[in-house]
Each structure stands twice: as C-alpha cells, then as structure tokens.
Amino acid sequence: MQQATTQSGIIDTSYREAVREAIRDAIKRDERVFLMGEDIGRYGGCYAVTKGLLAELGPERIRDTPLSESGFTGAGIGAAMAGMRPIVELMTVNFSLLALDQILNTAATVRHMSGNQCGVPLVIRMATGAGRQLAAQHSHSLEGWYAHIPGLKVLTPATLEDARGMLWTALEDPDPVLIFENVMLYNMTGKLATDAGPVGIDKAAVRRTGRDISLITYGGSLWKTIEAATALAAQGIEAEVIDLRSLRPLDDATIMTSVTKTRRAVIVDEGWRSGSLAAEVGMRIVEQAFWALDAPIGRVCSEEVPIPYPSHLESAAIPQTPKIVAAVKAALGRP
Amino acid sequence: MTAPAEKPRLSREHMLDLLKQMIRIRRFEDKCYELYTQEKIRGFMHLYDGEEAVAVGIIPLLEKRDRIVATYREHGQALVRGVPMTTVMAEMYGKQEGCSHGRGGSMHLFDQATNFYGGNAIVGGGLPLSIGLALADHIQRSDIVTTCFFGDGAVAEGEFHESMNLAALWGLPVLFVCENNLYAMGTALAISESETNIQQKAACYRMASEAVDGMDVIAVEAAGRRAIHAVRESGKPYFLECRTYRFRAHSMFDAQLYRDKAEVDAWRKKGPIMHLQGWLQANQMIHPEDVPHMEADIDAEIAEAIAFAEAGTWEPVEQLTRFTYAESIFPANR
Numbered sequence: 022m023q024q025a026t027t028q029s030g031i032i033d034t035s036y037r038e039a040v041r042e043a044i045r046d047a048i049k050r051d052e053r054v055f056l057m058g059e060d061i062g063r064y065g066g067c068y069a070v071t072k073g074l075l076a077e078l079g080p081e082r083i084r085d086t087p088l089s090e091s092g093f094t095g096a097g098i099g100a101a102m103a104g105m106r107p108i109v110e111l112m113t114v115n116f117s118l119l120a121l122d123q124i125l126n127t128a129a130t131v132r133h134m135s136g137n138q139c140g141v142p143l144v145i146r147m148a149t150g151a152g153r154q155l156a157a158q159h160s161h162s163l164e165g166w167y168a169h170i171p172g173l174k175v176l177t178p179a180t181l182e183d184a185r186g187m188l189w190t191a192l193e194d195p196d197p198v199l200i201f202e203n204v205m206l207y208n209m210t211g212k213l214a215t216d217a218g219p220v221g222i223d224k225a226a227v228r229r230t231g232r233d234i235s236l237i238t239y240g241g242s243l244w245k246t247i248e249a250a251t252a253l254a255a256q257g258i259e260a261e262v263i264d265l266r267s268l269r270p271l272d273d274a275t276i277m278t279s280v281t282k283t284r285r286a287v288i289v290d291e292g293w294r295s296g297s298l299a300a301e302v303g304m305r306i307v308e309q310a311f312w313a314l315d316a317p318i319g320r321v322c323s324e325e326v327p328i329p330y331p332s333h334l335e336s337a338a339i340p341q342t343p344k345i346v347a348a349v350k351a352a353l354g355r356p
Numbered sequence: 357m358t359a360p361a362e363k364p365r366l367s368r369e370h371m372l373d374l375l376k377q378m379i380r381i382r383r384f385e386d387k388c389y390e391l392y393t394q395e396k397i398r399g400f401m402h403l404y405d406g407e408e409a410v411a412v413g414i415i416p417l418l419e420k421r422d423r424i425v426a427t428y429r430e431h432g433q434a435l436v437r438g439v440p441m442t443t444v445m446a447e448m449y450g451k452q453e454g455c456s457h458g459r460g461g462s463m464h465l466f467d468q469a470t471n472f473y474g475g476n477a478i479v480g481g482g483l484p485l486s487i488g489l490a491l492a493d494h495i496q497r498s499d500i501v502t503t504c505f506f507g508d509g510a511v512a513e514g515e516f517h518e519s520m521n522l523a524a525l526w527g528l529p530v531l532f533v534c535e536n537n538l539y540a541m542g543t544a545l546a547i548s549e550s551e552t553n554i555q556q557k558a559a560c561y562r563m564a565s566e567a568v569d570g571m572d573v574i575a576v577e578a579a580g581r582r583a584i585h586a587v588r589e590s591g592k593p594y595f596l597e598c599r600t601y602r603f604r605a606h607s608m609f610d611a612q613l614y615r616d617k618a619e620v621d622a623w624r625k626k627g628p629i630m631h632l633q634g635w636l637q638a639n640q641m642i643h644p645e646d647v648p649h650m651e652a653d654i655d656a657e658i659a660e661a662i663a664f665a666e667a668g669t670w671e672p673v674e675q676l677t678r679f680t681y682a683e684s685i686f687p688a689n690r
C-alpha cells in the first residue's frame with residue numbers, strides 16, 4: 022500500500038467528498054463490494070456522504086435498509102463470510118449500539134471460535150462524536166470502546182488522505198474493520214491529489230514535529246490539538262502531534278519513539294476519561310517508556326457526563342484547544 | 357375513563373377544542389421553525405406538521421395518572437399533555453428553566469408532573485421502556501394505561517417486536533400508537549416493510565388492533581376511546597395504527613430528495629386542521645370569528661413562551677457534571 026502522492030494534479034475537496042469517492046472507487050474496483058445502511062440511497066445519506074451514489078451505482082450496490090441495525094449488520098457479516106465485501110454504514114455510533122451484539126459476539130469472534138475456518142472481511146463505517154448540539158443520545162464517542170475488542174480493527178481517519186484512502190485498505194483486510202468518521206470533519210475542506218488512493222492503516226502519523234512534548238490524539242480532536250500546538254509554538258513550546266489513525270491495533274512504536282524524544286506526553290481523546298482509550302495509551306507509555314518520562318502523563322478527555330444539549334455545556338464537556346494548551350503547560354510546569 | 361362512550365362527542369364546544377389544540381401545536385411549531393432559522397433553537401428538531409390529529413385525538417382521553425412515552429417528534433404530545441408551553445420553549449432554547457433543565461432540547465422533553473417520559477431519540481428505544489412502566493403497573497395492580505408513540509420506521513426494529521411480544525405475553529396495559537406517516541427519514545414504508553399493513557402485525561402477537569385515518573381527529577378520538585377503554589378494562593395491550601403524513605422535512609437537515617412536492621401538496625389538502633375546519637363549516641358549527649379568536653389566544657401564549665425562554669438563564673458551566681447520578685457521588689471533573 023503506497024501513499025498516493027504522485028503529482029498528477031491537486032483538487033479542492035472535502036472530507037465528505039473524499040469518503041464518497043472512496044466508496045465509489047471501491048464499488049467500481051471490486052464487484053463483491055456493496056454498501057448497505059439506513060437512508061444511504063434515496064435520502065442521500067444522513068450526512069450527505071452517499072448523495073448521488075444510488076443514481077450512479079444502482080440499488081444492488083447502494084442498498085437502503087430498514088431501521089434494523091442488528092439485522093443488517095448481521096447480514097453484512099454473513100455476506101462477508103460468503104464471499105462478498107460489504108460495507109455496512111451504521112449512520113452513527115449511537116445506533117451501532119443496537120448492532121453491538123452482532124459486532125462483538127459474531128464479527129469479532131467467528132474467526133477464533135471456528136478455529137480459523139471462517140473470517141469476516143467486513144467494513145463498518147459510522148459517524149461519531151459531539152459538537153452539533155444533538156444531546157446525549159446522539160453525541161457519543163465510543164470508538165475507544167470498540168478498540169477494547171480483540172478481533173476488530175478500529176480506524177479513525179482525520180485527514181482528507183485518510184478519508185479517501187483507508188476504506189479500500191480496510192476492505193482488503195481479512196478481518197472486520199470499523200471506520201469512525203467524526204461528524205465535525207465532514208465539512209472540512211482542503212487539497213487532495215487527484216490520484217489519491219489507498220493508504221496504509223497500521224502506522225500512526227506524526228502530523229507535527231516538536232521537541233518539548235508529545236500530543237497523542239486521533240479523529241476530530243486532531244485539529245484542535247494542532248491548533249493548540251500552533252498556539253504553544255508562539256509561546257516557545259514545540260509540541261509533537263501524533264495522529265493515531267488506528268486505535269486497534271495501536272502503533273506503540275511511533276508513540277514510544279516520540280515520547281522517548283520529548284519526555285512528556287498529553288493524550289487528547291473525545292471519549293469519557295474513565296476506561297478510555299487515553300487510559301490505554303497512557304498505560305502503555307508507563308509500561309514501555311516510563312524511564313524516559315520527565316513529568317506525569319496528562320489527559321484531556323470528555324467530562325464524565327452525558328453530552329448536554331446547550332452549546333456552552335456541550336463545548337465544556339468535550340476536549341477544546343484551551344484545555345489542551347493548559348494540559349501541556351501543566352506537564353511542562355509552565356504558568 | 358369510566359364510561360365506554362363509544363360514540364364520538366360532536367358538540368360544538370368539543371369540536372372547537374380539538375381544532376384549537378391542533379392549531380396550537382401547528383402555530384407553536386411554525387414559530388419554532390422561525391426560531392431555528394434564527395439559531396435560537398439548535399441541534400435536531402423534528403416537526404409534527406400534519407400529524408397533530410394523532411396527539412390531539414388520543415392524549416386528552418388519558419387520565420392524569422396515565423403515562424406517555426414519545427419519540428423525538430414529541431412537541432405536540434408534550435403540549436397536549438399539558439407540559440407548559442413556557443417550559444417546552446425554554447427547553448428548546450436549552451435554558452435551565454426548560455422542562456428537562458435545558459439538558460435535553462427538542463428531542464428530550466420530560467415532565468414528571470404529567471407522567472411524560474420523554475422524548476427518546478433512538479428509534480424504537482421508547483418501546484421497551486413502555487413495557488417496563490406497564491409491567492410495574494401490572495405488578496402493582498393499578499389501572500394505569502401507558503401510551504407509547506412511535507413511527508412506522510420503528511416497526512422494523514427488533515425492539516418493536518420484542519416489546520409487542522412481551523406486552524401480549526405478560527398481558528400488560530400498553531396502548532401502542534404507531535404514527536404511520538409513510539416515511540422513516542427518506543425511506544418509504546414499502547422499502548422498509550415486507551407487509552406494509554402495519555396493523556396486521558399485531559395479529560401475530562394475538563393483540564387487539566385497529567387502524568384509523570390519522571388525518572381525521574374525530575376518527576382518531578373515537579378509536580382512541582375504544583382502545584384506552586379496552587386497555588383499562590382488560591389490562592391487556594392494544595395496537596392503534598394512525599395513518600398520517602408529515603408535511604415538512606424529517607428534520608431541519610433534510611433536502612427531501614425522496615418524495616415529490618406534488619405528493620406533499622396532495623396530502624396537505626387532507627391536512628387534519630383543514631379537514632376538521634371544513635367539516636365544521638359544512639355542518640355550520642363554526643363562526644367566522646372562531647378561528648381568529650383561537651389564533652389570537654394561541655399567539656399570546658406563544659409570545660409568553662418565547663418571552664419566558666428568552667428571559668431564561670444558561671446553566672453555569674460549573675454545574676456541567678450534574679444530573680449524572682442521583683447525588684454527585686463523583687466530585688466535578690473527577
């Protein structure tokens with residue numbers, strides 16, 4: 022899998038369009054691939070990701086489903102076991118809870134339980150995250166939770182390249198892969214190579230280099246973290262920013278290389294703090310790089326509360342740039 | 357309700373009251389739409405425009421002790437049930453004077469005083485909850501009726517079928533009210549269901565059922581009266597399908613690519629308010645000044661609700677982690 026950077030041209034695009042292009046490309050590339058989910062066809066996708074695809078690719082490849090999350094996720098698992106390469110769209114992580122049994126008890130276990138006779142080459146995409154004032158039932162960030170489960174792979178594309186490139190690589194994977202698209206990223210625009218294509222999914226990426234501290238994050242929080250790093254640079258603090266990209270498996274090597282260099286770390290994670298992915302990353306640093314540390318590891322996570330509706334409370338509940346800046350200063354003992 | 361009162365009550369006073377309740381919801385929501393475009397109301401907001409006859413036909417028949425479980429499209433249910441318009445509006449604004457302390461917003465209206473159990477934004481999520489409420493009432497030998505509202509889309513969920521079976525199997529006093537507006541977001545009923553006659557699904561659970569024209573508030577009320585009477589007398593569940601239509605977009609983010617304007621226009625002509633108003637006119641039961649009078653009353657109430665919401669206060673950020681446990685067993689930000 023090579024990063025497609027050959028300069029045949031650059032286009033202005035958005036995260037949403039990049040995901041759409043990835044779906045279109047996968048369906049055209051491989052006749053076994055189809056997408057199914059709620060309101061992906063006639064409605065055009067709840068976040069307009071799949072808009073236009075039904076007309077272009079037809080109902081066999083863009084399959085609208087009833088409101089039956091457990092049923093059609095299970096159907097995706099079965100179809101994958103029988104030789105297809107389905108992409109299941111679960112609208113949002115909030116509704117994935119109705120399919121949790123199929124994901125955890127079937128998709129994640131079948132290879133093991135069958136002694137490697139059956140695998141589930143299925144991709145499940147879903148939107149995740151808070152920030153749109155959708156209140157407690159529509160604002161979960163449970164990707165770290167899914168990363169708890171052996172048998173699954175969990176991806177969190179945060180850039181246009183990854184939104185465009187992770188899907189195909191995930192489809193080629195012999196095991197179930199979950200892709201979490203942060204809702205606040207869909208409108209993000211930027212430049213993308215016209216021949217952008219599949220990207221590797223097994224390495225974290227250093228999005229900014231720095232010597233003073235390692236900021237480890239993923240998904241929607243990446244951009245807030247980069248903003249914090251930029252603000253810190255103006256004050257003479259050079260932060261290194263690591264985009265995990267894959268939450269399971271975690272790329273320990275990239276994390277430890279960075280932390281060993283900077284000797285300090287803050288983890289930024291939109292999941293709730295208790296039992297979070299941030300806790301896992303922090304503990305791995307303790308296990309593998311304890312003697313390199315010059316300060317306690319910091320964390321910026323969501324507060325321990327269901328996400329409230331009012332804007333000011335919602336903002337206060339999830340990681341924000343000023344909190345990241347403050348956590349970095351605390352780790353550096355700076356005022 | 358003590359008397360079965362099978363016959364519809366057709367007094368002028370009663371008819372005008374039904375009309376007024378429907379217009380009250382309609383005008384309240386028209387205002388909400390406006391307030392949404394002004395960004396006073398945020399997040400997801402789902403309007404009941406076209407479906408008012410369902411809530412207005414059924415909810416006033418319930419006793420104060422009865423319970424209601426609703427969906428995210430529940431402004432109408434809350435208003436008819438008697439949740440004050442002031443606190444509903446404040447909730448839509450996210451102010452702490454709102455009926456859910458501002459924490460829930462449009463999709464999560466709760467009101468203990470009227471036994472209004474929300475505002476559930478997970479499709480089908482309210483159904484098992486209603487089973488539990490009714491189970492408690494059943495165990496405690498009370499004659500309380502729990503009414504659960506849900507859409508045609510919810511019928512495809514496993515939770516719907518599990519709830520139907522449990523209610524029938526255990527004999528629980530639940531009135532299931534399916535608001536069949538023919539669409540679940542952009543998914544038409546025929547794309548969602550192998551059997552599009554939703555009422556028939558009750559039969560395989562051996563549950564009494566009825567389907568009614570949900571655009572005709574008099575018909576809904578008559579059916580609702582039969583249904584509630586049956587549940588209260590027998591303690592057993594009843595399934596009522598109300599065939600209706602949503603005139604507006606699913607939520608404020610819907611481009612409505614999945615249906616023709618002509619289809620919407622045709623349904624608008626059958627709208628529940630126009631329907632009743634026309635019927636009253638044909639039967640000479642309404643005076644020309646009746647509706648303007650109602651509208652003036654309603655507009656005054658709406659103005660008061662907006663003033664209440666505007667004057668409401670934002671909850672201090674220091675209280676962010678409140679309401680997570682009964683008492684704050686965790687210090688804030690722990």
Ligand SMILES: Cc1ncc(C[n+]2csc(CCOP(=O)(O)OP(=O)(O)O)c2C)c(N)n1
Nearest residue numbers: 116429477478479507508509510539540541
């Ligand atoms: C479990 C679940 N899946 C998906 C959604 C997204 N969603 C919200 S409303 C809706 C349509 C529901 O339609 P219906 O039950 O007919 O109710 P209506 O909106 O028509 O009143 C969908 C798919 C959700 N809220 N919950």
Ligand SMILES: [Mg+2]
Nearest residue numbers: 507508539540
């Ligand atoms: Mg519907």
